[in-house]
Amino acid sequence: MSITANWSYPTAIRFGAGRISEIADACAVAGIKKPLLITDRGLANMDITTKTLDLMDAAGLGRAMFADVDPNPNEKNAAAGVKAYNDGGHDGVIAFGGGSGLDLGKLVAFLAGQTRPLWDFEDIGDWWTRADADAIAPIIAVPTTAGTGSEVGRASVITNSETEEKKIIFHPKFLPTVVICDPELTVGMPKFITAGTGLDAFAHCVEAFCSPHYHPMSQGMALEGMRLVKEYLPRAYADGSDLEARAHMMSAAAMGATAFQKGLGAIHALSHPIGAMYHTHHGTTNAVCMPPVLQFNKPAITKVISQAANYLDIDGGFDGFCDYVDELNASLGIPKTLAGLGVENPDIDRIVAGALSDPSTGGNPVKMTKENTTALLLACIG
Secondary structure, rough: OOOOOOOOOOOOOOOOOOOHHHHHHHHHOOOOEEEEEEEOHHHHHOOHHHHHHHHHHOOOOOOEEEOOOOOEHHHHHHHHHHHHHOOOOEEEEEEEOHHHHHHHHHHHHHOOOOOOOHEEEEEOOOOHHOOOHHHHEEEEEEOOOOOOOHHHEEEEEEEEEOOOOOEEEOHHHHHHOOEOHHHHHHHHHHHHHHHHHHHHHHHHHHHHHHHHOOHHHHHHHHHHHHHHHHHHHHHHHHHHOHHHHHHHHHHHHHHHHHHHHHHOHHHHHHHHHHHHHHOHHHHHHHHHHHHHHHHHHHHHHHHHHHHHHHHOOOOOOHHHHHHHHHHHHOOOOOOOOOHHHHHHHOOOOHHHHHHHOOOHHHHHHOOOHHHHHHHHHHHHHH
16 A cells, blocks of 8 residues: 555645655745755755755755754754845745754744744744734745654744743744655654654654543544554664655654644653753653653543553553553663653752743643642652
8 A cells, every 4th residue: 555645634745755856846836936944963964855955956946955953943043044044035944854953944934034033922822923924934844753743833842042941932824835744754763763753743642632621633633643653663663664654653743743732741841841951852751751741640541541542452441551651662762760861960940840831731631730740750750
């Protein structure tokens, strides 16, 4: 069976192996004639990036690239990207890469025509309405990992390097005009990135499924996303060239990010400040935090997780699901505690304060307080 499709939910998605060859047509659909490809430093010189630049060049789109992007992109990267975009006279962005490249690419397309500073657009209330919507440039998104799902998101996660806080910048027009999901681009991912990004997708699905908010479409998508991760992440981890597994993991990533419109929770509330302060890999941090958070939320999620376990053919209800998560983490080389990620002697009070102020907190099934969040963090530290 050929895993190839065209989707228009949540945006136009060109899905299938080899479809990066359609990058020029995607730009034409979006009305982009002089794109700036934005990616991270690690991808800048890789074959998949060079090939994409060659395709752009052959179509008369140039081969402009900006790659000064940190693993946790910040406002300095954004300012440099906006300068490169405006100095080059570009009219659209190709956001290319994992979460960092995608998030920063979307942000540059958003910021390049604005007059207000970045932090004026944080995802608080209706702050997004401060933006000049007509000045937002079109975006083509090309994920090269299967994790964050930023290619189908209406926000970017940006670190404030001065305060060491992760902030969410939101606008409906962050949603790319066209997404190209080509699993061939993910074949070269190292095992630890395959694991960390895949478990990020899983965390999105689990937290969305457990969120008490009402969004039945997201609920169904979260459940099927979990199934795809269960079936195909071990295969992608074992054999990076397994295109069927890589394709299904790209679907799971997009599904997780679409599903979390329903809400996230304590996993992300903790992971955001930990990543901002200690520069840990986001998806891997989520994976470490997931088992303690499941236990933390047990009083409120036993029934819903038991339903998920039934769908996933996991015996033992809630406890069986937790055992499965432990076994999955271990099989993918995930440390049991945050110390295994290099987080030692952390600033407990500061992380807890960051977690309680994170927007993800509102979607957690159990109300988070200073006291219980401190206990939860200590369980993650081990």
